Amino acid sequence: MSDLEALTVRYQRFSAERDWEQFHDPRSLILALMGEVGELAELYQWRDKEAELQADPASQLHQRSAEELADVLLYLIRLADVLGIDPVSAANRKLDVAEERFPVDQYLGQAPDKT
Numbered sequence: 001m002s003d004l005e006a007l008t009v010r011y012q013r014f015s016a017e018r019d020w021e022q023f024h025d026p027r028s029l030i031l032a033l034m035g036e037v038g039e040l041a042e043l044y045q046w047r048d049k050e051a052e053l054q055a056d057p058a059s060q061l062h063q064r065s066a067e068e069l070a071d072v073l074l075y076l077i078r079l080a081d082v083l084g085i086d087p088v089s090a091a092n093r094k095l096d097v098a099e100e101r102f103p104v105d106q107y108l109g110q111a112p113d114k115t
Contacts, residue, residue, distance in 0.1 A: 040072060
């Protein structure tokens with residue numbers, strides 16, 4: 001069992017033990033996920049770009065980032081589970097498409113257009 005599968009099973013058990021599955025419909029999970037992404041974004045809003053990249057792993061920013069990233073990951077895992085989507089397979093398919101769509105020789109060091 002992969003780490004992701006083990007985490008999914010642990011979250012299933014956590015939710016079941018508390019009878020929280022009733023609250024874990026896709027819309028509610030998406031809204032919760034968006035809230036957590038917002039909390040992560042808030043940590044970096046208005047910060048100096050260079051200071052962010054050089055943050056000390058023992059810093060408050062690093063610790064809070066880890067907490068918010070964990071929240072985002074947990075809601076994402078739960079949403080994928082509720083929707084019956086294997087996130088690793090979906091991500092690999094998405095990367096397969098991106099590798100074809102953005103060949104290295106055409107996009108090396110260049111951000112793709114938004115079109």
